[in-house]
Amino acid sequence: MSKQQQDFKVNVNTEIGRLRKLLIHSPDSGLGKVVPSKAQDWLFEDIVHLDTIRKGEYDYYLKLLMYFLDPEKIKGKLAAIDSEEANRNFYKPGHKEFHNSNSVLEIQQLLIEMLESESIKKKLVSAVCAIEGCTYKLQLQLAEMDPKELAELCISGTMANDTMIFAPIPNLIFTRDVGTTINNFILLNKPAKKARARETLLMRYLFFNHPVFEAYRNNILEIPDVTMHFLRPGDEPSFSTTLEGGDVMMVSPNHVLIGCSERTSEHGANEAIKLLFEQNVVEKVTVVKIPAKRDYMHLDTVFTQVKRNTWVILNSIAHSPKFNADEPINFLKEPEKLEATTAIQFHKDKPGEPKYFEHVEALLDDISRNDLHSTEPTKIIYSGNNTFPYDSREQWTDSCNLLALKEGVVVGYDRNDKTVDAFKAEGFNVVDVKDLIQDLESGKVDANTMTDTLILMPSAELSRARGGFHCMSLPILRDNL
Template sequence: MENYQDIHVSSEVGTLRRLLIHSPDEGIGKVIPTKAQDWLFEDIVHLDTMRKKEYDLYLKILLYFLDYNKIHSVIHKIDLPENERHFYKPDKEKYFNSDKVIEPQALLSSLLDEKELRQRMIASVCAHEGTSYLLQEELMELESSVLARTLISGILPDKRMIFPPIPNLIFTRDIGITVNDHILLNKPKKKARTRESILMKYIFFNHSMFQNYTDKIIEITDPEDFFLLDEEEQEKKLVTIEGGDVMMVAPNHLLVGVSERTSIHAASKVIHEMHDRNIVEKVTIVKIPAKRAYMHIDTTFTQVKRDMWVIFGSFSKEGLKKEKGDFISSLGGSKSENELEILQYVKGEDYNTPIRFNYLEDLLNDISVNDLKSESPTKFIYSGDNEFPHGRREQWTDSCNVLALKEGVVIGYDRNDKTSNGFKKQGMNVIKAADLLDQLIKEEVHPNDISNTLILLPSAELSRARGGSHCMSMPILRDHL
């Protein structure tokens, strides 16, 4: 029988059993235009629309697939006027508390019942945010559920805003990644995400859910002499990593992106940790251009099933060959602006001579065929169905960022029409989340019966935050493939 404490992920597409997600909180509604980019949002969002008309569907679909009996028995009560909004948040009396689809705010609230932990967390957060000592005293008096909400949103019950919001916590993928039975924690590059990291470390190291895994939690840190370096040297040796740049693609194989957010020094440390601890045999580094448009590797490709991937066409074999033809190498140009570098490091072999892959499709095909033992040809779906300008437009709105609920059943965004056509061409069914939810509620279909399907979430507001369903999840338990 599955244990509440079981933590294990050995693929991107094994049937999903448990994950962490954080539904949009009131802090997102406090993002203002002048601070949006500082807080890593491309635009301001309408919170009620994001939460009630978009994220609500994401959450209910997850619950139907992961916690069917519990959600199906009460689904008719959730949207009654007296329950409105109570479904979403742990500080509400009628909060729907699932042990399969887990809200970090609920975990944080339970930790804050312990006085010593409460003191330490308040001190850590207030030191980071540079608040007054008296404010710490005020926070100590708050009820645990209210304090948890305040530490996340930055807003006191009297509506005073005492911290900046941490709106990116909805992208729970970035706080950490489960690698077999270990958890690799993030070390964010942007200050806007540091409070997320502080709070989640307390949860991972102190909550009973993770008590059997504290010796399997991996923190990637700066070199010991980092603080002695001048600013220029520090910038060169920066160690930063976020979960969107880490993919557990097979029991023996981890992918790590080097990107705008994850540094090459962090990637190097991950290779050593994975091999020294004997967690995986292979670590493949996928270095992409350090640009906001891409951000993490999971904005450029994700997996649909063992023999199928969705990828950004400009990073494809055809796309890169086309760009390389635009200049004459003897003039001094050596790489196109979208050039990728893919290096695979195998435990026990010379790190100075890694295995090189020329193209992303080559790597993904190798994973499908050799790691996952697929017996059918590897298929690729391209962002925007590889039509200009839809490939780039839809990559920006997370066409390549899908979450697998089980092999061949993934969640994406409804605005990426051309990419949806690409799914259809590969024999995938495409259905709107609201229509599927209606069928599930009426018992016209059961999650176990659904296969080869792209589920489309409404995404007018969610897409403004620049993250898809893959970003909005931290799987902690999947079935083995």
């Protein structure tokens, strides 16, 4: 067993413990090939400018992660890395000057390493060609490709000569959606949309075949389809068994949240609950049912955790309208058609006895006080400072989708001004990532001692891809609180 394998641990039991390892995917060339006519089929609202995302936005995210998770690879080297050629190679998987961090793990680099095995390469090529409907001649051609070129092709859909042979998978930058680390298990997704089928396949191969995950292969959980699913009506959402990682949150060592949303079905949540209880992964699962609408999409687009006792949330999700017998609409519309959010908690040891929460804010308060044993009152920071219309506008640009690097130190977009005001009102420092990176490099600021800080990232193009930094991260290892 290599030292990398010996040092590799999988364990996440909260949303806010100090982050030590995560999976990311830096924007690849496929992101710059999304065309307007296919954007929505590929789950994009808009086309984005690749160079701006790479050099002017995601670049800062990667540097920040390195300072917090793998400082030896960057501290004292920033000026050299920022020179044009070195900068390009530092972020290029497969290049000899690639950062190759064992803490900030790049999916494309892991794919390259996995494809060094000829047998795995042939199996993966066969699987990709099957779901993409490729010719057999093309399959034979791909099986002969160099691992570096093949990994890039599998992600971007483009050959080295810039010929597109199948669609890109631009959503792979949102690594959270492919799976969730729950204690020392990894729950893989079952995507709702065809556009995510290839990235799901690639991640299955990675988790089951890359040497770093070898010790955890028996801890990889896949959602099964319900019995005789093939007899159910074709594409009807009510019959599908889907689950995406953005709808799964590990909030305490014994407690997982699952959102039923546009992308995660009741059947998917049901199968996940059974699987987690059968494998003794957690003791309780709370299902949060949010409106199945594009502007909400996943659970982590409407709330995320900041500290033990602090959450950021969209107010209309925190407090659903209560049933009012005086309102005719409550009788005219079926209850499930009303835009209500409900939270239902299932206990492994109390089957058939679910617990209902009055609203989501009550659930978050319960987690803070009873699961995480916070001794301070629970604080709620509202998207857009709870002011119309900024609450909805800023939630759309991911004001509620924050990644905690450690408890109280979170990363978000710089464009959500009113939400920033709400953080300031709660006593948080607010820093621009460009200034912070210079201070981390000079030693003026120490990542280990930072507290209660919102780090603002440039967001003009990234925010148009409809996902924040919680979406763009798949934590593999966090410290216990």
